[in-house]
Structures are given as structure tokens and as C-alpha cells.
Amino acid sequence: MRAAILTDTTKCIGCSECVIACKKVNHLPNDIPQRWDMNDGLSADNWTSVIGEPADKFVRKQCRHCLEPACVSACPVGAMHKTELGPVIYESAKCIGCRYCMMACPFGIPRYQWSDPVPHVRKCILCYDRIKEGGQPACTEVCPTKATIYGDRDQLLAIAHQRLRENPGKYINRVWGESEVGGTSVLYISDIDLSFLTYGEQFGKMPLPDATRPAMEAVPFAFVGMGAAMAGLYWIIKRRMKLEAERADEKAGGKPGSEE
Amino acid sequence: MDRVRRLKLILWMLLGLAAAVAITRFFFGLGATTHLSDATPWGLWVGFDVMGGVALAAGGFVVTATVYIFKLDEFHSIVRPAVLTAFLGYVAVAVGLLFDLGLPWHIWYMTIYWNPHSPLFEVGWCVMLYLTVLTLEFFPVPAEDISALASVRRFLVKLRIPLVIVGIALSTLHQSSLGSLFLIMPYRLFPLWYSPILPVLFFVSAIGLGLMMVILESHFTAYLYRRKPETKLMRPLGEAAGWVLILYLALRFGDLAYRGQLHYLFASAWQVKLFWVEIAAMAIVPLVMLWQRQFRKSSNWQWATAAIATTGIVLNRIDVGGLADLSRGGSLYLPEWTEIVISLGIVAAATLLFLFMVEHFRVWEHRPADPDADPRKLPEFNKVGFTWLGTPVIAGRVKYSLAFVLAAGFGFLLLGSPRAASMGATPTPTHRARGNVGNIGLQLAAARTGKPAPATAGTGVLYLDADLTNWGVTFYHQREIDRNGGEKSCVICHHMNMPHDQESGCYECHRDMYLPTDSFRHDWHASPKGANLACVQCHERGYPRTSAHVKPCSDCHKDLVPAGATIKITTYIAPSYVDAMHTLCIGCHVKVAQKENKPEIARCAECHKGKLNFAAAQNYLYSRHAPAGRLVVLPPPKVSEVH
Numbered sequence: 001m002r003a004a005i006l007t008d009t010t011k012c013i014g015c016s017e018c019v020i021a022c023k024k025v026n027h028l029p030n031d032i033p034q035r036w037d038m039n040d041g042l043s044a045d046n047w048t049s050v051i052g053e054p055a056d057k058f059v060r061k062q063c064r065h066c067l068e069p070a071c072v073s074a075c076p077v078g079a080m081h082k083t084e085l086g087p088v089i090y091e092s093a094k095c096i097g098c099r100y101c102m103m104a105c106p107f108g109i110p111r112y113q114w115s116d117p118v119p120h121v122r123k124c125i126l127c128y129d130r131i132k133e134g135g136q137p138a139c140t141e142v143c144p145t146k147a148t149i150y151g152d153r154d155q156l157l158a159i160a161h162q163r164l165r166e167n168p169g170k171y172i173n174r175v176w177g178e179s180e181v182g183g184t185s186v187l188y189i190s191d192i193d194l195s196f197l198t199y200g201e202q203f204g205k206m207p208l209p210d211a212t213r214p215a216m217e218a219v220p221f222a223f224v225g226m227g228a229a230m231a232g233l234y235w236i237i238k239r240r241m242k243l244e245a246e247r248a249d250e251k252a253g254g255k256p257g258s259e260e
Numbered sequence: 261m262d263r264v265r266r267l268k269l270i271l272w273m274l275l276g277l278a279a280a281v282a283i284t285r286f287f288f289g290l291g292a293t294t295h296l297s298d299a300t301p302w303g304l305w306v307g308f309d310v311m312g313g314v315a316l317a318a319g320g321f322v323v324t325a326t327v328y329i330f331k332l333d334e335f336h337s338i339v340r341p342a343v344l345t346a347f348l349g350y351v352a353v354a355v356g357l358l359f360d361l362g363l364p365w366h367i368w369y370m371t372i373y374w375n376p377h378s379p380l381f382e383v384g385w386c387v388m389l390y391l392t393v394l395t396l397e398f399f400p401v402p403a404e405d406i407s408a409l410a411s412v413r414r415f416l417v418k419l420r421i422p423l424v425i426v427g428i429a430l431s432t433l434h435q436s437s438l439g440s441l442f443l444i445m446p447y448r449l450f451p452l453w454y455s456p457i458l459p460v461l462f463f464v465s466a467i468g469l470g471l472m473m474v475i476l477e478s479h480f481t482a483y484l485y486r487r488k489p490e491t492k493l494m495r496p497l498g499e500a501a502g503w504v505l506i507l508y509l510a511l512r513f514g515d516l517a518y519r520g521q522l523h524y525l526f527a528s529a530w531q532v533k534l535f536w537v538e539i540a541a542m543a544i545v546p547l548v549m550l551w552q553r554q555f556r557k558s559s560n561w562q563w564a565t566a567a568i569a570t571t572g573i574v575l576n577r578i579d580v581g582g583l584a585d586l587s588r589g590g591s592l593y594l595p596e597w598t599e600i601v602i603s604l605g606i607v608a609a610a611t612l613l614f615l616f617m618v619e620h621f622r623v624w625e626h627r628p629a630d631p632d633a634d635p636r637k638l639p640e641f642n643k644v645g646f647t648w649l650g651t652p653v654i655a656g657r658v659k660y661s662l663a664f665v666l667a668a669g670f671g672f673l674l675l676g677s678p679r680a681a682s683m684g685a686t687p688t689p690t691h692r693a694r695g696n697v698g699n700i701g702l703q704l705a706a707a708r709t710g711k712p713a714p715a716t717a718g719t720g721v722l723y724l725d726a727d728l729t730n731w732g733v734t735f736y737h738q739r740e741i742d743r744n745g746g747e748k749s750c751v752i753c754h755h756m757n758m759p760h761d762q763e764s765g766c767y768e769c770h771r772d773m774y775l776p777t778d779s780f781r782h783d784w785h786a787s788p789k790g791a792n793l794a795c796v797q798c799h800e801r802g803y804p805r806t807s808a809h810v811k812p813c814s815d816c817h818k819d820l821v822p823a824g825a826t827i828k829i830t831t832y833i834a835p836s837y838v839d840a841m842h843t844l845c846i847g848c849h850v851k852v853a854q855k856e857n858k859p860e861i862a863r864c865a866e867c868h869k870g871k872l873n874f875a876a877a878q879n880y881l882y883s884r885h886a887p888a889g890r891l892v893v894l895p896p897p898k899v900s901e902v903h
């Protein structure tokens with residue numbers, strides 16, 4: 001089983017039950033609008049939000065739990081990591097606070113506790129504790145219209161495609177999250193363009209960790225290569241200088257007495 | 261005062277200013293001292309202090325390679341200053357990182373928790389190792405003067421060539437890996453900067469910058485200590501840097517052309533202008549200057565060329581590190597003055613250390629003579645037997661200390677209220693309820709008897725709109741009294757602990773929509789101008805003087821509080837207006853929802869129709885709270901009420 005969430009934006013009524021449920025189970029405090037917010041409703045104290053733009057459409061935003069997460073590949077200490085089950089979770093005890101995960105995430109999901117002298121990164125963890133015990137995330141559990149549902153990724157994909165097939169014209173013919181940046185566990189089907197979730201960018205299929213992989217794989221070779229090249233150059237230049245010096249000596253030796 | 265002293269005075273001032281900011285940074289967090297945001301989590305401290313610092317320190321590996329590997333012995337005299345600069349540069353990078361990391365005390369976790377996929381992990385390790393190498397490379401210099409360390413020194417000198425080679429290899433790795441950091445962000449970095457060959461670009465430009473930095477430093481210190489400028493020696497370095505910059509330009513534009521991104525060069529985004537400024541400063545202008553005849557002879561010309569190139573390459577690092585992001589969420593990152601002060605402070609500290617080292621150890625062949633020293637003064641001999649014609653260790657220490665302290669004080673003044681800044685909330689003024697609560701006595705009497713109240717009693721209707729957005733609620737005073745348990749319930753809403761205040765409204769304490777405020781004025785109670793109370797008049801003797809061991813307010817304020825009511829102070833901080841409204845409103849909503857089986861009225865979205873930002877609860881339909889057919893005329897807010 002690969003845990004996943006499918007959100008059907010046409011069914012969402014914008015009641016924000018999911019937001020409140022998430023706040024409750026994760027013990028998140030009230031929001032205050034802050035200087036560092038991105039105006040999508042997510043913050044360190046709000047791991048999911050319902051975006052009500054354009055009018056009368058509601059799109060739920062949360063961490064996508066990428067199949068090959070950029071945040072996980074970026075974190076130098078492995079504080080962000082992908083669990084077997086699917087959720088990408090965060091171990092605050094390991095984090096050094098470099099915020100590389102926030103830079104790396106293409107969806108701009110992780111948020112920081114900027115106001116705290118002991119700050120941590122915060123984002124949706126797909127209710128890992130609940131689903132580990134066989135439950136389901138709080139947000140999908142409370143959704144009154146079943147607009148956001150929890151299940152196995154393959155089954156949800158099948159459901160999504162079935163809905164697209166059965167209601168031609170109702171949806172845009174695309175499952176968001178099926179293959180972008182290697183696929184995500186949080187999927188969407190929608191009747192409106194969801195590119196605002198990716199800041200207007202069209203993501204390719206390549207998982208982002210693949211972009212760094214060649215450079216990282218070259219590291220040992222670069223180290224050994226550079227070291228060997230320098231050692232070799234040192235040896236060659238030294239030897240040549242020695243030879244030159246000997247030759248100069250010989251010359252000097254060939255004309256004895258010239259120095260005196 | 262001579263140049264050196266004047267410079268040192270300025271540096272100490274910067275250090276003082278930075279100290280004030282540093283304290284605020286560690287007590288109140290990044291929010292209070294930076295302009296970073298969820299949209300741009302990296303900024304100047306990564307771009308300049310870390311990436312710029314590492315690049316600026318590239319002179320170390322370039323010069324050691326030139327002298328020890330390529331055996332260009334004429335440059336031997338600049339090895340020591342270059343290694344010292346590199347060493348101090350990397351120390352500065354480490355210090356800068358401590359400021360930027362959210363949890364700097366976890367920095368060493370990189371040694372125990374490994375994620376070898378992360379370029380940052382590699383950079384971290386390389387920097388740690390290279391700092392060690394630099395320490396070992398430089399250590400023989402101060403050790404020269406300490407006879408006890410002679411054997412260590414001899415050993416390190418023997419180890420020099422392997423150290424140099426390892427140092428070069430490590431530098432290659434992390435100079436380029438700083439570029440690899442950004443490979444994972446193709447959708448964040450502007451296309452003119454993002455490139456799969458970023459690591460190569462970073463490495464090449466670091467070599468150029470290293471060379472330029474050596475020139476800059478040589479001329480600057482020559483000016484400072486009135487030494488003879490090494491114009492002739494610097495010329496080949498400048499020319500070498502020129503070839504490196506040409507290679508860089510070719511790589512950069514070639515890469516843009518190869519990937520078909522050249523059209524961005526003529527796009528209209530502001531990032532494009534930034535790109536041209538950066539390219540002009542880091543390569544084009546310096547290259548043109550290098551080709552002029554003046555570059556051969558004029559130290560000023562060399563100096564200027566190097567300064568422009570250095571600025572350009574550092575700008576490149578800052579751009580990649582956060583400035584040249586595709587703006588997400590419409591926010592543009594520009595560094596806060598506090599961030600700039602910390603960066604300058606770190607540079608100042610490194611420079612002071614550099615000056616200290618060149619004055620006290622044999623970094624140059626000859627230690628600089630102090631131009632301020634009295635020429636008639638006899639040479640002083642210190643205990644290890646070297647001659648130093650000069651001033652005490654820290655000449656002018658009184659002046660420097662004073663500059664430091666005054667600047668720190670000034671810094672604290674400028675910082676204002678870090679507490680508020682760290683909350684990140686823009687202070688929103690709140691306003692009194694509008695309308696007229698009327699004659700409460702008559703209203704109560706009417707309620708008691710069940711007869712309609714006389715006209716003189718007033719309506720008792722208020723309009724609560726604390727932030728003057730015209731979204732508020734009509735508030736029926738009598739209804740609240742009834743609901744909260746009748747005449748004795750005033751104290752539930754009116755705190756009545758403000759001095760000389762019989763009916764303090766919400767507004768009196770909750771003076772900001774989002775920030776909590778002091779409700780109980782402890783300072784007023786203790787002040788001789790206020791209640792002039794001694795501690796034990798309120799706090800119990802023999803117990804900690806906390807809010808847990810204190811008299812209830814009603815012990816003194818008998819006249820203010822209705823009979824039988826008790827206020828016990830549990831905290832000095834009143835919740836914010838929003839928090840107060842939330843608890844007050846939601847409780848009732850939940851109750852009514854249960855009683856009348858209308859779950860929807862307890863849903864957050866019922867009030868928060870704004871949806872986009874959960875906090876923007878603006879669409880509250882206050883008309884629902886007004887019974888049909890009853891009009892409330894609202895007076896405009898008085899200017900004097902605007903707080």
C-alpha cells in the first residue's frame with residue numbers, strides 16, 4: 001500500500017473542515033497573518049488550506065508527498081525523509097535549520113517558524129501516526145462531501161481516471177500529480193487549471209533529485225582526479241626543474257673557473 | 261590618526277552594531293532580524309556570508325597551487341597573506357552559517373547524520389575539512405615565533421605539499437558544490453541563472469575571484485600600511501584572471517545558447533536587468549579594464565579592476581542565493597538592514613583579525629611599522645626575541661571600546677521592539693466599540709421587571725468593529741448580560757483592573773488585533789507614581805513572587821468589582837483581540853449549534869468567508885445578529901479614538 005490522497009475540486013464546498021481537523025490533530029495554534037506568509041493560507045501553523053480562487057472554486061493545498069521528494073534529497077542530515085508507507089515526514093530532533101528543504105521543494109510547501117528562537121520546519125505529514133496504525137488522515141476523515149479521500153495510490157489513480165472517463169467535459173482531462181516531478185502521492189482532479197499550485201510553472205516528469213545526482217556522483221571522481229592531477233603536475237614540474245638545474249650545473253661545471 | 265587606526269575604528273563600530281543585532285537574532289529569532297520569508301527562505305546570509313565568503317577565500321587554493329604546484333616562485337611572498345585570508349574567510353563563513361542556521365547548535369549533526377545525496381552535506385564536510393587543512397597550512401606562521409612549537413612546525417612544513425594538494429582537491433569540490441546546491445531548483449531560480457553546469461560555473465568564477473581578491477588585498481594593505489604597491493607582481497595575476505573570466509563568459513553564454521535560453525536576455529523581467537549588471541561587473545568591465553595600458557603600471561587601476569570584478573562575482577552569489585528567484589507569492593526579497601549589518605560585522609571581525617595577524621606575525625616578509633609610532637622611541641625587545649618598533653598590542657583600545665559600545669547602543673535603539681518584529685504581525689490598531697450603551701441601570705431594571713425600557717435607557721446596542729474595516733457585529737449589551745448570568749457577570753467581560761477604570765472594555769487591553777498585550781499593569785502597581793505598593797503587599801511572603809502566589813484583585817478593588825466576583829490573575833499577558841474574539845464567539849456558536857442542531861453555524865468557514873487567508877475573516881455577516889427591522893445608526897469613529 002502506498003498511502004495517497006485524491007482531491008476532487010469539483011466536490012469541494014470550501015467548508016474548511018479539513019483545515020480545522022488538521023489543526024486539531026496536530027495541535028496547531030490559531031493563525032495570525034504574518035509578514036513572511038505566502039498568501040496561500042499555508043503557514044507553520046496551518047498545514048493545509050482551502051484556496052478560494054477563482055470565485056466559487058475551492059482547491060485544497062497541502063504537501064504533495066512526492067514519490068521522489070526534492071526536500072528529502074536536499075536535507076543534509078536526513079531530517080526530512082520518505083517513509084515506506086508514503087508520507088514524507090520531518091524529524092525535528094535532527095534538523096539543523098538550514099531551510100534547504102524549503103528552497104528545494106518545487107511546490108513551496110515547507111514553512112518555517114520564523115518568530116521562534118528555536119524554529120522548526122512545518123508541513124503536512126500525511127498524518128503518519130494515524131495511518132501507521134491503520135487509520136486515515138484527519139482531513140479526509142472529516143470531509144463532508146468526500147471531496148478529498150484517502151487510499152492506496154494505484155486505486156486512487158484508477159478512481160480518478162474512472163471519474164474523468166465517466167464525466168467527459170466535467171473535468172480537465174488530467175490527473176494532477178500523476179507524473180509531475182516523478183509523481184506525487186497527493187493527486188487532484190479538477191475542472192479548473194491548477195497551475196497556481198506550481199506558481200504557474202509546468203513541471204516536467206523528471207524527479208528533481210535526478211538533477212543533482214550527476215553532480216553528486218561526480219564528487220569522488222573530482223576529488224581523486226584533482227588530487228592526482230595536482231600530485232602529477234607537482235612531480236613533473238619538480239622533476240623538470242631538477243633536470244634543468246642539473247643541466248645548468250653541468251654547463252657551469254663545463255667551464256671551470258668562469259665563476260672566479 | 262592614521263589610516264590604519266581610522267579603519268580599525270570604523271571596523272570596531274561595525275562590530276558593535278553587529279553585536280546588537282546578533283543578540284537580537286539569537287533571542288528573538290530570524291523573523292525579527294531578517295527579511296526572509298516562506299517564499300525566499302535563503303537570503304543575504306547564505307548568498308554573501310556563506311557563498312560569497314567561500315568564493316572570496318578562493319585565493320588560498322589558487323595561490324598555493326601557483327606557488328607549490330606550478331613552482332612560480334616569484335609569487336612566494338603572497339602565499340602567506342593569501343592563506344591567511346582564506347583561513348579567516350572560512351572562519352567567517354562558519355560564523356555566518358551560525359547566524360543563518362535556525363538551529364545553529366545542531367551544526368555538528370552533519371557529522372553523525374548523513375545524507376550523501378545532499379550537496380549541502382558535501383559542502384558542509386568539505387568546508388570542515390578544508391578549514392582544518394588551512395589551519396595546518398597557516399599554523400607554521402604564528403608558530404615561527406614560539407620556540408616550544410618548533411617541532412610541530414617542522415612536521416607541518418614537511419607535510420606542506422600533501423596538505424596543499426588535499427586543499428586544492430577539497431576546494432574544487434565545495435566551490436563547485438555550492439553551485440550544485442541549486443541544481444534541484446529549476447523552478448525557483450530564474451532561467452538566466454539556472455543551468456546544469458552551475459557547479460562548473462561556480463568553480464571557474466571562484467578561481468577568477470580568488471585571483472582578483474589577491475590583487476585587491478595586496479593593494480588595499482599596501483595603501484593601509486604605506487607599503488610599496490606590488491603592481492608588477494600583480495599584473496600576471498590580473499591577466500590570468502582575465503583569461504579565467506573569458507572562459508567563464510564563454511561557458512555561461514555558450515550554455516545559455518546550447519539550451520536555447522538566449523531569448524531570456526531580452527525579456528522584460530527585472531531579473532534580466534540584474535543579470536546584465538552582474539555580468540558587466542563580474543566580467544565585461546574588468547576585462548575591458550584589463551586590456552588598457554594603465555593596468556600594467558597603475559596600482560589604482562588594478563585596484564579598481566579587482567574591486568569591480570569582486571563585487572560582480574559576489575553579486576552573482578547573492579543573486580543565485582535568493583535575489584534572482586522567480587518571485588513566488590508575489591514577494592520580492594530585499595535584505596533587511598540588520599542582515600547587512602551582520603554581514604558587514606563578520607567582514608569587520610575578519611579584517612581586524614587579519615590586521616592583527618599581519619602586525620604581530622611574519623605574514624609579510626617585514627611586519628608593517630606603525631606609522632603612528634614615535635620615531636625617537638627605542639626598539640622594544642619581547643621575550644622571544646624579535647624586534648618590534650611599535651605600539652602596544654591594541655593601541656587605542658579605549659577609543660575602540662568606546663566605538664564598539666556606542667555603536668551597539670545605537671544598534672539597540674534602531675532595533676526598536678524586537679519582540680513585536682519577531683511576531684511578524686503588522687500592528688493593527690483597534691478601536692472602541694461605537695454606538696451608545698445607554699443607561700445600564702434603567703435597562704437592568706426594565707429587564708428585571710419584564711417591562712419595556714423607557715426611551716431614556718437607550719438601545720444598548722453597540723457596533724464592534726475594532727479594525728474599522730466595516731465588517732463587524734452589532735452587539736446587544738443586555739443580551740450578553742442575560743446570557744452570562746445576569747447582573748453579577750460584568751466581570752466576565754470587563755476586566756476592571758485598569759487603574760481608575762470602572763468599565764474597561766475589550767479595547768483597553770486588546771490594543772492590537774493580533775498581538776497579545778499587557779492587561780495587568782504590574783509596573784503601575786509597583787511604581788511610586790502609581791499604586792506605590794511593596795512586593796509583599798500583594799505577593800505572599802515566603803513564596804516565589806509569581807502570579808500563582810498573589811492576592812486576587814478584588815481584595816483591594818472592592819469598589820470596582822461586583823460583590824462576590826473574584827479576579828485571579830493568571831498571566832500578565834492578555835490574549836490578542838483575535839484570540840479573545842475567537843474564544844468568545846466560538847464557545848457560543850458551538851453551544852447553539854448543538855442545541856438547535858445546526859452544525860453549520862459552528863464551522864469556521866461560516867465566518868471566514870475569505871478562505872484564501874484563514875486569518876482574513878472579513879466577510880462576517882453581522883446583519884444576522886441584528887433582529888429584522890431594527891436599524892442601528894453608527895457614529896463615525898472619532899479621531900481621538902484612533903489609537
Ligand code: SF4
Pocket residue numbers: 063064065066069070071072088104105106107108109110123
Ligand atoms: S511537496 Fe515539497 S515538501 Fe512535500 S514531499 Fe514534495 S518536495 Fe517535499
Ligand code: SF4
Pocket residue numbers: 074075076077078079080090094095096097098099100101102121
Ligand atoms: S531545514 Fe532541517 S529539515 Fe530542512 S533541509 Fe535543513 S536540516 Fe533538513
Ligand code: SF4
Pocket residue numbers: 021022023025026047048062123124125126127137138139140
Ligand atoms: S494529512 Fe494530516 S497533517 Fe496532512 S493536511 Fe491532512 S490532517 Fe493535516
